[in-house]
Amino acid sequence: MLKRQASTSDGGRTVHCTHCGRAQEVARRAMSVFCVHCTQRLIIEDYTITSYHATRMFATCGDIVVEKSGFVSAPIRVRQLTVRGRVQGNVEARGCVRIDRTGQFRGDIVAPRLVVADGAQLNGYLRIAPSSAGDRMEERAP
Amino acid sequence: MAADTGGDFPTIIGPDANFKGELRFEKAVKHLGRFEGTIESKGRLLVAEGASLSGDVKAETIDVQGEVKGNLHATGKVCLTSTAKLEGDLHTARLEVNEGAVFVGRCVVGANGARPTQESKPAAETKPAVDTRPQADQGRDRAAVGGKR
Numbered sequence: 703m704l705k706r707q708a709s710t711s712d713g714g715r716t717v718h719c720t721h722c723g724r725a726q727e728v729a730r731r732a733m734s735v736f737c738v739h740c741t742q743r744l745i746i747e748d749y750t751i752t753s754y755h756a757t758r759m760f761a762t763c764g765d766i767v768v769e770k771s772g773f774v775s776a777p778i779r780v781r782q783l784t785v786r787g788r789v790q791g792n793v794e795a796r797g798c799v800r801i802d803r804t805g806q807f808r809g810d811i812v813a814p815r816l817v818v819a820d821g822a823q824l825n826g827y828l829r830i831a832p833s834s835a836g837d838r839m840e841e842r843a844p
Numbered sequence: 845m846a847a848d849t850g851g852d853f854p855t856i857i858g859p860d861a862n863f864k865g866e867l868r869f870e871k872a873v874k875h876l877g878r879f880e881g882t883i884e885s886k887g888r889l890l891v892a893e894g895a896s897l898s899g900d901v902k903a904e905t906i907d908v909q910g911e912v913k914g915n916l917h918a919t920g921k922v923c924l925t926s927t928a929k930l931e932g933d934l935h936t937a938r939l940e941v942n943e944g945a946v947f948v949g950r951c952v953v954g955a956n957g958a959r960p961t962q963e964s965k966p967a968a969e970t971k972p973a974v975d976t977r978p979q980a981d982q983g984r985d986r987a988a989v990g991g992k993r
């Protein structure tokens with residue numbers, strides 16, 4: 703249903719908590735850790751979605767790619783999101799959200815950067831401005 | 845990138861112009877100054893870098909490189925370049941956004957976005973983007989998207 707892959711990015715060993723937004727160092731090979739600030743469990747893997755995936759909350763400190771055959775129905779908290787298939791749910795991203803020309807997105811987006819290719823379908827409220835998502839996540843900190 | 849700065853604009857609002865009111869045109873306008881009011885056209889509007897526009901725009905194609913506060917409605921395409929700042933709602937058939945663009949507002953892109961009736965529906969303002977209705981109802985919507993208008 704969905705392929706998990708360990709994060710391969712070189713400088714990606716500082717992660718930001720998907721619950722409180724605060725940064726911490728994690729081991730290079732780690733796939734999940736507990737946040738040292740809020741003690742919540744964090745997934746730090748990258749995901750590639752190639753089929754239907756519905757969940758109550760889809761959160762990772764890594765990246766998510768929804769391929770052309772993929773369909774995600776969930777609120778998403780992520781570093782970078784690439785949509786080539788379908789996504790239905792509100793997104794908070796710390797990095798860039800990319801919607802390719804085959805992508806269909808329905809939901810709200812809070813992110814510092816957005817790239818939309820000609821042909822993409824999009825419906826929702828957008829807040830695209832530098833430091834958008836980071837600020838919002840930090841507000842939830844206890 | 846659609847937003848070229850070439851010379852195919854019969855009308856240019858210069859960088860020192862400060863315009864208030866209602867603007868209508870047929871072909872294309874390149875806007876370099878300050879504009880407050882409404883713009884209606886079947887053609888193309890380019891809001892160049894450094895220019896500002898506050899008010900609603902209806903056109904076929906809208907290219908934004910500068911600052912816009914207001915609602916945009918395009919029957920064709922809207923292009924936000926990396927220097928663009930848009931605060932307002934956007935309805936368009938096709939959208940292209942480059943990395944770096946700032947955008948705060950509601951966004952409807954696709955066959956639904958170009959439809960003029962969408963705008964006059966007040967319910968669209970408060971309705972959540974994510975549909976929570978039963979699957980059967982959503983399917984009806986999807987079928988309508990595929991339709992002609």
Ligand SMILES: [Zn+2]
Binds near residue numbers: 722724737738742
């Ligand atoms: Zn935390």
